[in-house]
Amino acid sequence: MNNQIIPEQVRNEQLSFDTVEPLSDNYLNTLVVELDNDEIVGIILGGSYARNEATPFSDVDIACFVPDSLKPPPKRFIYRDGRLLSIGYRTVAEIRSELARPERSIFIVSGFRRVLLDKDGSVSRLMREIETFNWGPLQKAANGYASFGMMLAAEQVHKILSEMLKRDDLALSYEASMLLSWLTEAVAVQRGVLVRNDSTYYRQIQEVVGLDSAWTRYHRLAAGVEAAPGDDRPVKTRGTAALYLYRETLALLRTAMRADHFEVAVQAVRMIDEATALTSNAF
Numbered sequence: 001m002n003n004q005i006i007p008e009q010v011r012n013e014q015l016s017f018d019t020v021e022p023l024s025d026n027y028l029n030t031l032v033v034e035l036d037n038d039e040i041v042g043i044i045l046g047g048s049y050a051r052n053e054a055t056p057f058s059d060v061d062i063a064c065f066v067p068d069s070l071k072p073p074p075k076r077f078i079y080r081d082g083r084l085l086s087i088g089y090r091t092v093a094e095i096r097s098e099l100a101r102p103e104r105s106i107f108i109v110s111g112f113r114r115v116l117l118d119k120d121g122s123v124s125r126l127m128r129e130i131e132t133f134n135w136g137p138l139q140k141a142a143n144g145y146a147s148f149g150m151m152l153a154a155e156q157v158h159k160i161l162s163e164m165l166k167r168d169d170l171a172l173s174y175e176a177s178m179l180l181s182w183l184t185e186a187v188a189v190q191r192g193v194l195v196r197n198d199s200t201y202y203r204q205i206q207e208v209v210g211l212d213s214a215w216t217r218y219h220r221l222a223a224g225v226e227a228a229p230g231d232d233r234p235v236k237t238r239g240t241a242a243l244y245l246y247r248e249t250l251a252l253l254r255t256a257m258r259a260d261h262f263e264v265a266v267q268a269v270r271m272i273d274e275a276t277a278l279t280s281n282a283f
Contacts, residue, residue, distance in 0.1 A: 042123030102142035110194035146190035151261040154268035
């Protein structure tokens with residue numbers, strides 16, 4: 001069977017994935033009526049539908065606000081008209097608290113949100129606070145968070161080296177993914193990168209560090225989006241790249257780190273250098 005698709009079909013299919021109709025006011029109003037009750041003070045639309053960047057597979061991100069005196073219900077998912085709805089419950093006080101934490105604020109501040117319901121004005125006031133957010137007062141806490149994270153990540157370095165020695169590829173894949181995530185977050189927090197959305201997270205950090213930097217090269221290798229020349233064991237490449245990424249991250253963050261945290265990280269880098277000097281792990 002010939003499954004080849006001619007170029008014009010490819011262009012048409014790509015266009016269909018790139019153009020999704022915005023949610024109608026009628027659809028959103030129906031959702032508000034369905035979700036509203038006496039314990040709801042406000043509802044907002046976020047995510048790709050709020051940004052007009054949705055694909056046919058995008059979920060609809062809805063945040064329902066309850067009074068500060070209540071414990072928010074757990075997040076839930078439902079389908080409506082073929083769309084997956086992600087319905088989270090928060091309080092205004094909870095979001096304000098997270099805005100004071102650098103590791104949380106970077107994921108809250110950026111992005112467009114549409115207020116669908118605001119019974120007492122508290123949600124609109126919160127949205128204005130987010131719009132006028134100032135990173136400056138959080139920088140000291142951000143440095144401390146990244147410094148502590150680099151110290152903790154030293155254990156992950158040892159886990160990767162151990163799994164390489166045991167040649168346990170599944171465990172190595174897991175540990176490399178963990179270290180990649182931690183190091184990405186450390187740089188994002190310390191540099192105050194306000195993440196627009198999940199899809200842009202990694203690219204935003206790479207752009208801040210430099211797309212042509214050694215850090216970005218190892219980040220891409222550790223993420224598995226690039227391969228080393230002659231790569232016959234991709235998971236080993238990812239693990240080695242994650243180790244080198246730790247070394248490059250230390251170079252980036254060293255001036256922001258506490259002396260005791262820095263010393264632990266330096267020792268971890270020495271372990272990396274000693275281990276890789278005995279193997280063919282260099283790229």
